Amino acid sequence: MEQTAKDIIYVLLWGDLPSTVRGLASCQRIRETYPRAKLILLTAPDYEALLKHCPYFSQIETDATATGAMAKLTAKRIKAVKPKMIYDLVGDADARRIKGGLRFSRIKWIDAAPRIREGEHPVEAAAAALGRTGMGPDQFRLGEAPSPDVSWVDYLARNSRMLEPEYFGLNGSFVLLAPAGEEVKPNLRWPRERWASLAEALIAEGLIPAIVGGPSARDTGRFVAETVREARDLTGKAKLVQLAGLARRTRFVFGEDTDLLHLLVAAGPPAAGLYPDGEPLELKAPRGASPVVLLHAPVLAQLTASEALQAMRVAGGFEESPRAA
Known part of the structure; x- marks a missing residue:
């Protein structure tokens, strides 16, 4: 019996070490929501040596913050893969550039970048951002959201x-x-x-x-x-x-x-x-x-x-x- 191909989902995550570690909590929730999907992490080279061991991802690509001609190749490669959706956990200029390069595609872009409100911890902000996309609650009290976990x-x-x-x-x-x-x-x-x-x-x-x-x-x-x-x-x-x-x-x-x-x-x-x-x-x-x-x-x-x-x-x-x- 012929099997259908797995859905391909890109996850965008990069930044300093604290934001990268905190972002892993969101990545875990995405993996749990799509257990059979092929998750591809698009990140920067900074923490590749750590992230390549993370079991949430099927593949890791490290040219998220590339510039010039290489930046155009990033969007071109993503288009060729034809992912079902892209989860943006960053929301910065590099993420917007990639989104712009995909504007004529049918790829679903999901904005899940945390917007930290006054009195809110970044972990709760990230969990709430995923919630607003339909993945769980969209409000968390301080200390309620799942913590990042590198026990893997x-x-x-x-x-x-x-x-x-x-x-x-x-x-x-x-x-x-x-x-x-x-x-x-x-x-x-x-x-x-x-x-x-x-x-x-x-x-x-x-x-x-x-x-x-x-x-x-x-x-x-x-x-x-x-x-x-x-x-x-x-x-x-x-x-x-x-x-x-x-x-x-x-x-x-x-x-x-x-x-x-x-x-x-x-x-x-x-x-x-x-x-x-x-x-x-x-x-x-x-x-x-x-x-x-x-x-x-x-x-x-x-x-x-x-x-x-x-x-x-x-x-x-x-x-x-x-x-x-």
Whole structure:
């Protein structure tokens, strides 16, 4: 019996790491709504190494933000594929350019880009945007919308020891510490001495502190590792997918207001975020399956390592958690 071809659906998603991670919650809902469709992710190259492992998509294309002649080829290629519809989760100039290139086609363009209203978290805004397209409720109270979930890295970890804690020398229970990098002004960062004090306190609790982040956080990572012998400096040494894998096995995540914190929290561990005073923290906090405690102060140096440790206790970071499957 001849089978009919699967419906092809494009999903447009790109931006910085927080918006990309949050957008995965919308991608999951689209996949659940169209379980048999061929979902093609159209994105930018920035996070291809992470997104190519996401099981929601059948295929990934990375020329969404191409310019010049290459930009015209993007729309031409999409036309040739003849997708049933395109879900736009971005709504920026690049998305509008692609839409313009498809104006004479019969492809259904679905605007599902979040429009954040006052007092609304981006996760609720994204879920409401999908709801307005007919996919579930179109209104959510703060904290109601499904959180982004990158637990799918467990499947990759089964076949790659590079996602195992032991690959990074973490033999035993560990905590991920995510300091801000040099791109943040020193007066807006937690002093590296505080990070070292927290690392010492964690070791006294029988936990290995592992400092994670990009190359810009190396100064703090090196300082902590040199000051506290048992600490592990992983700054600049792990890819995003590896960090997501570590976050699936960690007891806790503690970090400053960094892009990376959103990915680590989406992996599911309890967490605490350290923020300077400013806009309402509940409207910018990372989202995941476990509690996230928000700490703030006019000057971050006012917060002590013991206060950070207490935040971990409140969120459940010292309770035994099951090892990821």
